[in-house]
Amino acid sequence: GENVxxxxxxxxxxxxxxxxxxxxxxxxxxxxxxxxxxxxGKRPQLIIDIRSNVGEKKDQRxxxxxxxxxxxxSLHITETQPEDSAVYFCAASxxxxxxMRFGAGTRLTVKP
Amino acid sequence: NAGVTQTPKFQVLKTGQSMTLQCAQDMNHxxxxxxxxxxxxxxxLIHYSVGAGITDQGExxxxxxxxxxTTEDFPLRLLSAAPSQTSVYFCASRRKxxxxxxQYFGPGTRLTVT
Numbered sequence: 001g002e003n004v005x006x007x008x009x010x011x012x013x014x015x016x017x018x019x020x021x022x023x024x025x026x027x028x029x030x031x032x033x034x035x036x037x038x039x040x041g042k043r044p045q046l047i048i049d050i051r052s053n054v055g056e057k058k059d060q061r062x063x064x065x066x067x068x069x070x071x072x073x074s075l076h077i078t079e080t081q082p083e084d085s086a087v088y089f090c091a092a093s094x095x096x097x098x099x100m101r102f103g104a105g106t107r108l109t110v111k112p
Numbered sequence: 113n114a115g116v117t118q119t120p121k122f123q124v125l126k127t128g129q130s131m132t133l134q135c136a137q138d139m140n141h142x143x144x145x146x147x148x149x150x151x152x153x154x155x156x157l158i159h160y161s162v163g164a165g166i167t168d169q170g171e172x173x174x175x176x177x178x179x180x181x182t183t184e185d186f187p188l189r190l191l192s193a194a195p196s197q198t199s200v201y202f203c204a205s206r207r208k209x210x211x212x213x214x215q216y217f218g219p220g221t222r223l224t225v226t
Contacts (some may be wrong), residue, residue, distance in 0.1 A: 001171065009152070032213050043202060043217040044155070089154060091215075096208065098143045098162035099170060100215055104154035 002027040004092050006103025013080050014111050021106045023090035024072040030092040033073045035064060038087045038105075047088075048075070051095070080110045113138050116218035118203050124224045125193040133188040133221050135203030142208035144186040145170070145215075146178065148199040155202065161186055162208070193225045 003026040013019050025033075034049035050057045050064045050073065057064050061080075066073040077084055087107050093100040119134045137144065145160040157170030161180040175197060177189040186205075190197060200222050206215040 006154070034213070034215070043219055045217070046214050049213065091155075093213075095213065098145070098160045098168065098208075099157055100145065100204075100206075101157060101171070102147070102155040104152060 001099070002030055002092055002101040004090060004101050004103040006090050006106060008106060009104065010107045010109070012109045012111065015080060015082060017080055019075075019077045019080055019084070019108055019110075021075045021088055021090070021108070022072060023074070023092075023103050024070075025092040026071070027092070027094075028068075028071060030094055032093050032095050033064070033066060034091050034100075035062075035075045036089045036091065036102075038089065040086075044089060077108075080108075082110050082112050084108060085110045115139065116203055116205055116216050118201075118218035118221050120221060121219065122222050124226065125190070126226055127193060127195060129193050131190055131193070133190075133201055133203075133223075135186045135188065135218060136184050137186075137203075137205040137216070138184065139205065139207075139216070140183060141205035141216075142183070143215075144180065144203065144205045146176070146186070146188045147202045147204065148172065148197075149202060149220075150199050158188065158201075190223075193223075195225045197223065198225045199223060 031052035036044035038044040063076045090103045146158040147155040159178040161167045203218040
């Protein structure tokens with residue numbers, strides 16, 4: 001089955017700096033890659049996603065890039081704010097298939 | 113819409129007891145999944161379903177059973193609880209239709225096995 005690896009496990013940045021989280025996947029047939037944010041004690045919530053027919057997608061301060069050849073994708077957060085502090089998860093799945101596999105998560109801390 | 117609901121929110125079991133975690137969604141989603149979340153290990157897939165009457169195993173299925181008799185409900189059964197099953201359990205659902213991939217999570221059930 002699909003295996004998703006995520007790095008780093010923890011990331012600390014100063015407010016206003018950029019943060020980058022990277023993931024790799026093993027199944028070349030995977031074609032849908034979402035990113036979820038989970039605040040303490042809450043459920044994960046989708047913040048951005050990308051399909052394999054697109055190389056980059058941006059939504060205000062967050063962006064995701066995908067390299068299908070290398071089987072890796074990354075989350076970029078610019079101008080970080082303290083409210084960006086949370087655990088971020090990447091995931092991979094195949095459109096039309098029921099299982100979605102997650103990385104181990106990155107705890108992002110944004111220091112004011 | 114209530115979205116994805118889970119009951120109970122908290123549960124304490126003794127080793128060897130059995131119980132069922134309930135999950136329901138009112139969005140008419142075809143796909144439903146159960147995950148467990150342990151510190152440093154992310155969300156690991158236990159079982160999933162692509163429709164009523166169809167279930168499949170995920171990464172960590174041992175010790176758990178599921179069934180999907182209706183589109184709305186996807187209960188998770190612990191057959192004989194073990195301390196290793198202490199975790200937070202999330203149920204999730206999403207549409208099958210292309211272009212509507214977002215997976216919605218329930219609020220979670222925090223289970224402690226003593």
